[in-house]
Amino acid sequence: MDVSFILSKLQQMFPDAHCELNYTSDYELLIAIILSAQTTDKAVNKVTPALFHHFPTPRALADGDLKRIEKDIARLGLYHAKAKNIKACAKVLADVYDGNVPSSFKKLTELPGVGRKTASVMQTEYFDIPAMPVDTHVERISKRLGFAKFGDSVETVERKLKRKIPRSEWNMAHQLFIFFGRYFCMARNPKCEECPFLSICKKDKFEAYKRKEKAKQ
DNA sequence: ATCCCGAGGG
DNA sequence: CCCTCTGGAT
Known part of the structure; x- marks a missing residue:
């Protein structure tokens, strides 16, 4: 079962895979x-x-009251750091980039609160620049389907996915992995009975590996 | 108790 | 590499 087969199967399963964050x-x-x-x-x-x-x-956000910003996002986790980061980030956008978001990976990751994954999502979703953001879903799916080793870091997972998948399909593949991970191959209670990739799945070995790593602590 | 489209700091 | 920040859903 090669990557291209898996991707075409995922396209059948999730023909409407897309970014689910609302923005204008x-x-x-x-x-x-x-x-x-x-x-x-x-x-x-x-x-x-x-x-x-x-x-x-x-x-407006750069000049905004930090407490007001915190209150607006308080129901999210990590709201303290996030409020500080988005305020500082907005200041750079306003002061340095005339209110626009830069598209280069370097400039994006230099923004406060923007790391490798956030910059990659911005590139693929807004600028249509090929990127492979590795979040919790992409990492889990990559390890279960054998695209990466259990102990691989997110950067290693990203490198391996980029090598196995044609550059022109990175953005689509990323979105398909997200939907597969979010709605089918969930961290808890994945739909293994209906899964077309069961024969190659390393989920059980992955779980055993994680338990063993945890026991080391 | 574990997971959710992580980043920054040590 | 590790840890911390953090609330809501399941």
Whole structure:
């Protein structure tokens, strides 16, 4: 079962795979991605309308009251750090980039609160630049389907996926892995009985590996 | 108790 | 590499 077969199968399963964060601009998307750390897109979509109503532009957010920002996103996890980060990030967008979000990976990751994964999502989702963001879903699916080794770091997983998948299909593959991980091959209670990839799945070995690693502590 | 489209700091 | 920050859903 090679990668191209798996991707075509995933396309059949999820013909409508797409980014589920709500946004109307580059600014809104970047902030939404930063906020999505360790929470669900659904939770982010609940707080962003009020946040962007109060702070419609990078300048407004940069000049915004930190307590007000915290209150707007308080229902998300890590809200303290996130509020500080999006305010600082908005300041750079306003001061340095004239209110626009830069597209280069280097410039993106230099923004406060923007790491490798956030920058990659921005590139693939907004600028249509080939990238392979590795989040919790992509990492889990890659290890279960054998695209990466259990102990691989997210950067190693990213490198291996980029090598196995044609560059022109990175963005599509990323989105398909997300949907597969979110709605089918979940961390808990995945739908193994209906899974077309059961014969190659390393889920059980992966679980055993994780238990063993945990026991070491 | 574990997981959710992580990043920054040590 | 590790740890911490953090609330809501399951």
